[in-house]
Each structure stands twice: as C-alpha cells, then as structure tokens.
Amino acid sequence: MNNKTDLNDRYNPSEFEEKIYKLWESSGAFKVRIDKSKKNYVIPMPPPNVTGILHMGHGLQDTIQDLYIRYKRMKGFNVFWIPGKDHAGIATQNVVEKMLEKQGIKKEDLGRDDFVKKVWEVVEKHKDHISKQKIKIGDSCDWSKEKFTLDKDLSRAVTHAFVELYNRGFIFKGKYIVNWCPRCETALSDEEVDKITENSFLWEIRYPLADGDGSITVSTTRPETMLGDTAVAVNPQDLRYKHLVGKKVNLPLTNRVIPIIADSYVDPDFGSGAVKITPAHDPNDFDVARRHNLPSIVVIDSKGKMTPQVPQPYRGLDRDTCRERVINDLKERGYLVKTTEYTHNVGKCSRCNTTIEPSLSDQWFVDLKSISSRAREVVENGTVKIYPKRWEKIYFDWLDNIREWCISRQLWWGHRIPVFYCKNCGKQIVSESEVKRCPDCNSDNIEQDPDVLDTWFSSWLWPFSTLGWPLNTEELEQFYPADLLVSGYDILFFWIIKMVIAGTTFTGKPPFYDIYLTPLIRDKFGRKMAKSLNNGIDPIEIINKYGADALRFTLVYLSTDGQDISLDPLKFEMGRNFANKLFNAFKFCYPYLKETIEPIRYDECDLYDRWILSKLQTTVRNLDQYYDNYKLQFIASSIYNFIWHDFCDWYIESCKPFFFNSDKETANQAYVRKANILTYIMDYILKILHPLMPFITEELYQHMKSNNGNLLTIQKYPGVEEKYISDIDEKKFSFIENLIVSMRTIKAELNLHSRKDLEFFYLTKNSDEKNIIEKEKDSIKFLASIKEIKFIAKEPDSRFSSSVISDTILYLVIEDLVDKKKEIERLKKEIVKLEATKEKLSIKLNSEDFKSKAKKEIIEKTEKEYSEIEKTVEILKDKINKLT
Ligand SMILES: [Zn+2]
Ligand SMILES: [Zn+2]
Structure with a gap:
C-alpha cells in the first residue's frame, strides 16, 4: 500500500481524491462490525430525499458528521454512521407525476399499483446518485449498511409504531382543518x-x-x-x-x-x-x-x-x-x-x-401532547444536550405549543395506513398484518384505508428503525441510543423533536444524547439559497474547482455558534490555499523526513524546538476540548493557525539555516534533531488534520517514510504529551516573535525591506529579555534578515526609528539610511490619503440614515476604523517631526 511514487509538484486534489476514497473503501476501513471490546460511537445520518441532489446544507452537515466519525474512529471507538435515504412522499410523487405529465399521462390513467411501480423505477434509478455525491465530500460510512425508509424492515417499524400508538389511544381519526392543495389533492x-x-x-x-x-x-x-x-x-x-x-x-x-x-x-x-x-x-x-x-x-x-x-x-x-x-x-x-x-x-x-x-376532511392524527412529556424531561435533566444551547428554549417553546399531528396524506407513494374497513358491517380494524376477513361478520369485503402516512412518520423512527426495531436485534442493543445527531435548525420542529418523542415513547430511551444544530447557509447577501433566486452554490462544482478538503475546511471554519453562514463562493479559496500551504510545507520537509519517529531528546532542544513542541501539544489539548463542546470554528482555526503560522511561518523558517548550511554527510546533532522533530510534528499534523481534511492528509501520509505501509484513516489519533507543554518557552518565543516582527515593520515602513545589512540596537533593563536576545541572536538575525542586533546602554544620539517590545526598546539609526526629503514627502502623501478616507468615514458616521439603519456591529466597526486612521495619522505626523 505504501505509495512511494514521487509527490506531484503542485497541489492538485482532482488527481488523488477519488483514488484515495477507493483505497479506503477497498481496505475495509469503514466497515461496521459489532465489537464489544470497544466503545461505540453512533450518528444516524439525516436521510436525504431519494430523488434529491446534494446542496450546500448537506455539504456542511455531512462534513461535520464525518469530522466526528473520523475523529472518534481514530480515537479507537467502534463507529457507526448510519447511512440512508428518505422516500420523501410528496416530493418524490411529484417528481414522477411531472415526468408522466410530459408524456401526457396522469397517475389515474395508470392506476395506483402501476403508478407506484413507476415511482419505484424512478427511485431505483436515482438511488445512488446522492450517495455518489456524498462520497465526493468524503463521507466515511459503511455504505453496505444503507437503509431506505420504505425498506421492508423499516416499513414494519412504521406499521408497528402506528398500531402501538393506536392501541394506546394516541392515534385517532377526526374531522380536521388541514392545509389542502387542490392540485396535488x-x-x-x-x-x-x-x-x-x-x-x-x-x-x-x-x-x-x-x-x-x-x-x-x-x-x-x-x-x-x-x-x-x-x-x-x-x-x-x-x-x-x-x-x-x-x-x-x-x-x-x-x-x-x-x-x-x-x-x-x-x-x-x-x-x-x-x-x-x-x-x-x-x-x-x-x-x-x-x-x-x-x-x-x-x-x-x-x-x-x-x-x-x-x-x-x-x-x-x-x-x-x-x-x-x-x-x-x-x-x-x-x-x-x-x-x-x-x-x-x-x-x-x-x-x-x-x-x-x-x-375540513377526515384525517388521522397523533396526539403528540400526550406522549411528549418525556421529551421535555430528557432535555431538562441534561440527558440530551442541544448545541448551541440557545436552541433549548425554542425546543421547550415548541413542546409547550404542541398540537395534534396530522399524519395521513392523500398520496399513493408511501406507507399505507394499516387500517382496514369491513364494507359489510362497517367495522374498522387496525392491524400490523394484512386483514383478509372481518373478525365480526367474517366478510371478505375488506378495504384498506387508501391514504399513506406522512413521510415524517417514518423518519421520526430513523435512529432505531434502521437498527431493526421493533425486533430486539443485536445491532439495536449495540448501537442504540446514538451519540450525536447533526441537522439544520430548520427541521428542529418537524423532525428532531419528533424523534425524541418517538425514542422516549417506543424505546424508553432518547434516540441520541447530543444534538448539534448547524447554521443555515445563505448567499453572500444573506438571502436564503433558493431555486427561484438561482443563488445556490453547488458543492460538487466547488469540489471540482477547489477540492473536497477545501470545501470541508471552509465550511467548518465558517461555522460559528450563532449566525447563519453568508457564503461567498470565493471563500473556498481560503480552504484551497490552506491545503496548498500544507502541501508545500510537506514538500519542503520531505527530504528530511525519517523512516522512524525517534524519541525526542528534549534536553538537547533549542528554544524553537521546545516552543513548537509546546504549541503543538497545546493545540492537540485544545482540539479535544473543542470537539467535546462542538466549537467547530475553533477546531478549524486552531489547526489552521498552528500549521500556517506556527509551523510554516516560524518553525520551518527557523530550521532553514540548519538544513541549508549543515553538511548533511556529517549529520551534525542539530540537523538530526530538527529532522526528527519535523517527522514527529508532520506525523501529528496529518493525524490531527485528517478528520477535517481527509484526502490531502491521506495522500501525504502515503509519502511519509514512517507510515509502515499503513493507511492514515485507521491510525490512532495522537494523545497529548503534557511534558512538552511549557508556558515559559511559549512566552520567550512570543517575545522573539514580536521583536522580529517589529524589525520587519520598521524596515517595511522605511522602504528598506530588501536591506540585509542593517544594524539594530536595543535598550533594556530587563535582564531576562536581554538574555533571550543574546542567546537567540543568530536566529533573530536570520529570521529578520539583518546584519546585527546590539545592546546599547542609552538611546542613540542620531535620528532613529524605534519600537517597544515588552520592556525592550528597539532602535534603527536612520540618519544615513533614508533620504530625509523623500521620506517626508512620502509620509505627507500617506497622510493626505488617510485624511481623505477619514473624511468619508466621518460623513458616513454623522449621517442620520446610517445611524438609524446600519447594524450595531457595522457602526462599531466603522467607528473603530475611524479612530484607527486617526491614530495612524498621529504616528505619521510624529515621524515627520522626528525627521525635521
Ligand atoms: Zn400542490
Ligand atoms: Zn364485518
């Protein structure tokens, strides 16, 4: 399995994503087995409409579910992500009706049986379409376990539930006012x-x-x-x-x-x-x-x-x-x-x-109110937790206002209502099996209720009907209740709460313990994505353009606890750029990666080594907490910051002198140590990033010389090595980082970016800071691209540019470096530009229209922008003063 072919020159996801998925599937990595030695982790996948196509909401929900499934799988859980599809009564019937209409055929022309046959044909044709799209996202489920709400065993569950509720007095027939479509009848x-x-x-x-x-x-x-x-x-x-x-x-x-x-x-x-x-x-x-x-x-x-x-x-x-x-x-x-x-x-x-x-018509109803008290209890007592928490209130509000649920539909596609009428004596018989003879008058003139059940009457049983309920199967015993349900908040009312009611009513247990409600995805103007507005973004198009990992990363990165996501398709570039950054970092590290991950000789480590190890372990520790609390955005941003800023921008840069200047043949101590640490960190990075960006991480892992020919997807998720966490080293490094950034800023401000021959001075009364600078002088000089940094006991006499870092003041003498006149001119131009922007903002801020109509955050943002410009202008004026 070890794929030792050379890495491509450029990151090109379309070259490997499909291949990688096949590799996982053929290895059996996603197979579900009953394994009593492991803890289970179960998510029932919200079943999409069987004739539907993938939209961005699926993109987000599936990514989140897959993120948890992969994380838990690597953590050693026996995971089961129950896949399946919904027969979606009215939606599917309409698709087929419209198709037939085009051929000039009405469903009545065919009759019930032939029409239903026709629907099955269409369904069979469509059945795998949406799963294939989900595979493109990377959904790591065992597709052989797929269920369909009209499968025999799921239909049995539906009939059983109806009969049980009827016998307990919670289902009744009545005249009721319903929403009626005269076209769909x-x-x-x-x-x-x-x-x-x-x-x-x-x-x-x-x-x-x-x-x-x-x-x-x-x-x-x-x-x-x-x-x-x-x-x-x-x-x-x-x-x-x-x-x-x-x-x-x-x-x-x-x-x-x-x-x-x-x-x-x-x-x-x-x-x-x-x-x-x-x-x-x-x-x-x-x-x-x-x-x-x-x-x-x-x-x-x-x-x-x-x-x-x-x-x-x-x-x-x-x-x-x-x-x-x-x-x-x-x-x-x-x-x-x-x-x-x-x-x-x-x-x-x-x-x-x-x-x-x-x-007004005769309909069947479920008396939800009478069976919903346990659904309230399990959330009140914390057995079931809703994330984000603010949805709890809405959950309770809905239960307070719960009404009878009209479950009959005048359709042909769906579960027939298990009620039979004797045409001879008028008896009504409710039965799980087909009734052929009237128990009262023995007549065989029996007719089944022509209506079918609301689609939600099957999907409210989903978490347990998929496991064989009402039979007491081994799967039901093993995998029920589920651990997590992920869904959009728009179906909290008509699906999620009903599942909790069904679970507590039929099984005595809640169907799942955690509920994570995803935000809705809107277009970049905040409008709902709708066919009529033609503003939808097709996830498959995004995957083809940027790769599945980019899609996944960006969606999770944008998932804050609160607001809906206003999605500009350009935002996926961020995910693509991140994947690209990792790809290039891997390529850089590749020649130094070792065949085995050796124990780190911590006492030989320099500050950069100790700092990156500490940063890595802090990140891993935080990630566990973010997963536990469903802080999705932080899962994405903390990995992103670690890889991009800490690892690529600083650590890899700091390694370069050792790799470039060392004689590899003699394998000096620092070179070996750093190669070791790179291997150790790269191994961690690929593992902790895998649940979020499975394709690129697996592709790169196949090029790790230390992978022993294994797949990443079944590797153990790494634990936290607390011994490497050091606040002191993180603080020390942060001081150096600020110092180097200040040098870069000063150089940039004076248009001296390319000058490598500059000499900086520093003044400090803090001996710790002085020690750090003196000890790390070589790396500072290298990373800031300067010639020298020297301690001075007092401020320089000649003109200088300066910056304060903690207790240390940094100086660059600019007497001979900068053409005074030119520099003053440049600064003045800068001020004119800023003043113009300031003026515009001021007009905006004082406009009544803006004050009354703009959102609070926007006003605050504008005010902040204004005061920042004001500050910058002051700084520039001060610089001019110093130059004159
Ligand atoms: Zn209609
Ligand atoms: Zn009868």
Whole structure:
C-alpha cells in the first residue's frame, strides 16, 4: 500500500481524491462490525430525499458528521454512521407525476399499483446518485449498511409504531382543518406550505339583521367562502357591537340565518371589527366553531370547486371564478360596502405553488401532547444536550405549543395506513398484518384505508428503525441510543423533536444524547439559497474547482455558534490555499523526513524546538476540548493557525539555516534533531488534520517514510504529551516573535525591506529579555534578515526609528539610511490619503440614515476604523517631526 511514487509538484486534489476514497473503501476501513471490546460511537445520518441532489446544507452537515466519525474512529471507538435515504412522499410523487405529465399521462390513467411501480423505477434509478455525491465530500460510512425508509424492515417499524400508538389511544381519526392543495389533492403539513405575500383586497360586506333592524358589516379577504359562513363574530370587549351579540343575520346570497357571536379571537382593529366565521375553510374559524358548537359547511371540494352545498348559481364553479361572481352579485344587490387594497400572506403548496385551501376532511392524527412529556424531561435533566444551547428554549417553546399531528396524506407513494374497513358491517380494524376477513361478520369485503402516512412518520423512527426495531436485534442493543445527531435548525420542529418523542415513547430511551444544530447557509447577501433566486452554490462544482478538503475546511471554519453562514463562493479559496500551504510545507520537509519517529531528546532542544513542541501539544489539548463542546470554528482555526503560522511561518523558517548550511554527510546533532522533530510534528499534523481534511492528509501520509505501509484513516489519533507543554518557552518565543516582527515593520515602513545589512540596537533593563536576545541572536538575525542586533546602554544620539517590545526598546539609526526629503514627502502623501478616507468615514458616521439603519456591529466597526486612521495619522505626523 505504501505509495512511494514521487509527490506531484503542485497541489492538485482532482488527481488523488477519488483514488484515495477507493483505497479506503477497498481496505475495509469503514466497515461496521459489532465489537464489544470497544466503545461505540453512533450518528444516524439525516436521510436525504431519494430523488434529491446534494446542496450546500448537506455539504456542511455531512462534513461535520464525518469530522466526528473520523475523529472518534481514530480515537479507537467502534463507529457507526448510519447511512440512508428518505422516500420523501410528496416530493418524490411529484417528481414522477411531472415526468408522466410530459408524456401526457396522469397517475389515474395508470392506476395506483402501476403508478407506484413507476415511482419505484424512478427511485431505483436515482438511488445512488446522492450517495455518489456524498462520497465526493468524503463521507466515511459503511455504505453496505444503507437503509431506505420504505425498506421492508423499516416499513414494519412504521406499521408497528402506528398500531402501538393506536392501541394506546394516541392515534385517532377526526374531522380536521388541514392545509389542502387542490392540485396535488392532498393534505400538507405546515412545513410543506410557503407563505407568500400577495396584493389583494379587503372586502366589507353588509349582513342585514334578521329582525330587520339594521345590519352589521363584516370584513373578509375571501368573499367566496361566505357561502359557508355559520356565524358572524365580534370581540366581546368591542362596545360598537356589544348590543348585537346573540342576534341573527340573514346571510346574503343564501337563504340561511346565522348568529352573531362574541369571541376574543376577533381583532377589533381588523377592518370593521366584525368577521365572518367559515369553519370548514379557515383554521382559526374552525377553532372558534369548536368553542361555540357551530356547524361546518364544506363549500369548496378537494379540487378547488364549489360543492353542491352552495346555492345553485355557484355550484361547480372554480373557487376563483366563484369569488368574482360573489363580488358582482353582492355589488348588484347592494351588500358590498367597500373594497380596499390589502397585502397579506397566502399559503402556497411548496411543491406546485397552488394556493392552499384550508379544508375540513377526515384525517388521522397523533396526539403528540400526550406522549411528549418525556421529551421535555430528557432535555431538562441534561440527558440530551442541544448545541448551541440557545436552541433549548425554542425546543421547550415548541413542546409547550404542541398540537395534534396530522399524519395521513392523500398520496399513493408511501406507507399505507394499516387500517382496514369491513364494507359489510362497517367495522374498522387496525392491524400490523394484512386483514383478509372481518373478525365480526367474517366478510371478505375488506378495504384498506387508501391514504399513506406522512413521510415524517417514518423518519421520526430513523435512529432505531434502521437498527431493526421493533425486533430486539443485536445491532439495536449495540448501537442504540446514538451519540450525536447533526441537522439544520430548520427541521428542529418537524423532525428532531419528533424523534425524541418517538425514542422516549417506543424505546424508553432518547434516540441520541447530543444534538448539534448547524447554521443555515445563505448567499453572500444573506438571502436564503433558493431555486427561484438561482443563488445556490453547488458543492460538487466547488469540489471540482477547489477540492473536497477545501470545501470541508471552509465550511467548518465558517461555522460559528450563532449566525447563519453568508457564503461567498470565493471563500473556498481560503480552504484551497490552506491545503496548498500544507502541501508545500510537506514538500519542503520531505527530504528530511525519517523512516522512524525517534524519541525526542528534549534536553538537547533549542528554544524553537521546545516552543513548537509546546504549541503543538497545546493545540492537540485544545482540539479535544473543542470537539467535546462542538466549537467547530475553533477546531478549524486552531489547526489552521498552528500549521500556517506556527509551523510554516516560524518553525520551518527557523530550521532553514540548519538544513541549508549543515553538511548533511556529517549529520551534525542539530540537523538530526530538527529532522526528527519535523517527522514527529508532520506525523501529528496529518493525524490531527485528517478528520477535517481527509484526502490531502491521506495522500501525504502515503509519502511519509514512517507510515509502515499503513493507511492514515485507521491510525490512532495522537494523545497529548503534557511534558512538552511549557508556558515559559511559549512566552520567550512570543517575545522573539514580536521583536522580529517589529524589525520587519520598521524596515517595511522605511522602504528598506530588501536591506540585509542593517544594524539594530536595543535598550533594556530587563535582564531576562536581554538574555533571550543574546542567546537567540543568530536566529533573530536570520529570521529578520539583518546584519546585527546590539545592546546599547542609552538611546542613540542620531535620528532613529524605534519600537517597544515588552520592556525592550528597539532602535534603527536612520540618519544615513533614508533620504530625509523623500521620506517626508512620502509620509505627507500617506497622510493626505488617510485624511481623505477619514473624511468619508466621518460623513458616513454623522449621517442620520446610517445611524438609524446600519447594524450595531457595522457602526462599531466603522467607528473603530475611524479612530484607527486617526491614530495612524498621529504616528505619521510624529515621524515627520522626528525627521525635521
Ligand atoms: Zn400542490
Ligand atoms: Zn364485518
């Protein structure tokens, strides 16, 4: 396996990523086995829609899950990342319906069985598409363990759950107002409805009192549903109408008489303050009707047409046509008082964009409230932890407002509801197995409920149905509950909380212990990524352009605890640059890397060695804490800072004199020591970076002479070697670092970057600092590219540039170095430029518009920028003074 071919000249991920994944798979590195000698670590992968394609949200969620799976695998856990896909009822059915539509075929033409067969065909074709994309990200799961929510064993779990809840009295059938799509002809959950702002009208209609003594005017946005009104409602506190409550009105265009009632749901400030109550076509009216025992009249049918319940002229009309007709008739007969323009939110079917018709129908429900108390308890008592913590409050809020869950869908694709009806005697039988005969009358005229279950009714069982529940399998015993669930917060309500309810209800245990909610990924302007805006970023395109490691690194680096990620595709360059930096560092180190990692002779180490060892070990120690607390951004940034700044910018640079100037043949002590340390650190770097950037690290590891022919992905994650952590050395080094940076800054400011012959002086009363400088003189001279640094007892007499580092003052005498006139001119130009920027900022800061509209952080940032420019100008002026 040891791949001793030469490293490529340049970092080119497309040359090795696919090859590396195959290497892992063929080695069996991701195989899941039951291993009782190890601790388990389990993550159920949120099952993507089977016909879906990968989006950036998957990119982020999969990276985070893979990060933990790889970290724990290397830490010696027996990991199981349960992969699978969701049959996604309505979404998949729609894909197939649309496909057939193009051929001029309706699903009714095929009939239920053939249509479902057709869907399976499409599903089979799509099935591996999204997994292949996930492989490109690097998902390290055992794909042979993949599950599908419509698999036989998962279907058995769904039926079992239904029957169990039914038998315990938590599932019931009832008339209910649901979101109905007249095009898809199915009930939709709230999450399947998009709220769209629409410009429409508010109509005011006069309803005459039945006793002939005046009238009451109602306000409505849906005049066509007045045909199904069963009351007029006012607020009980509304003095304008108090005397009318209890009276009756003649409902215009019909010959019905309906009551005026008082209910606090009515907003007295909305229109006239009186509203019509149409229980069958408005969820709020439905609630009002339940409180007041009002009848419901269905006036719009499942296709959006007016029913026989309405007066003759309106029957069979489309709901929109009916609206026009009703308005005309009201106008003609003098009932229409006023029409005003009005903007409001209208529910649209998220699949087909048809306006939702709230509608009364027979549906199956789960009484979530009665089975949710344990779901609250497990979070309250800390058994289940939610990261970031602020989501806990939202979790509890949702449980407080929990409602019945409508689980029936009028679709053909999904789990059939396990309820059977005897057509002979009317008996309803709920059964896990198919019913052929009626237990009461022995008739074989049995029909199964035509509806299917909401997709979430299968995915809420995911963490245990995938392991064989309700059977007591070995896998269930080993791998349940899971350790972590990673998901976007947008499905906290309709998936995550339901899984906790299901877990505690059916298994007595929470389904997982940690929940990590990822931010949502928005476009660079902060807008949601949506097809309609065409602002999505395709992860596969990013991988093709920058590599999977760049994608992974950048996404994790941008994952702060709080805000959503506003993603500019250019940000992936950062990940690519980092991979590139590591690649080049490896190439530099490669000739010095040894075949075995020898023990480090710490007592022979110089300050740079001790410092980098300390930095490395501090980083490893911190990483464990960041993993434990889901501080994702810090996982990425701490590795990044260590590799880029500490290791590449400083340590490797400091090694160069030893490697370049030493005679390799004689293998002097420092050379050997540094080669040893490079090997030791490179081995650590590849291991600690592997979970985050698996491809490049494996590729480089295959070139480590010390790899013994092994794969990195199954190596042990290195522990912390506390003995190397030294605050003193880190402090000492930090002093040198600041000193060298100051020298570089002074040189840069005076346009003397390229001068290597400069002589610096320093003045200090701190003997420790003096000792450090004297001891590290050679390295300081090398790293700062100067000729000399000398101690002086007092400030130089001639003109100088200076800088203060801790207790030490650094001087560069510039009398003969700088052309005074030219330098003053340069500084003056600089000041003019800065003053102009300052002026612009000042105008901005004083503008009322900016002060009132800009975000607090933006204002603070601008203020800071302003004061920094002010400071710099002062410094430059001071420099001019010193020169003159
Ligand atoms: Zn629809
Ligand atoms: Zn019967």
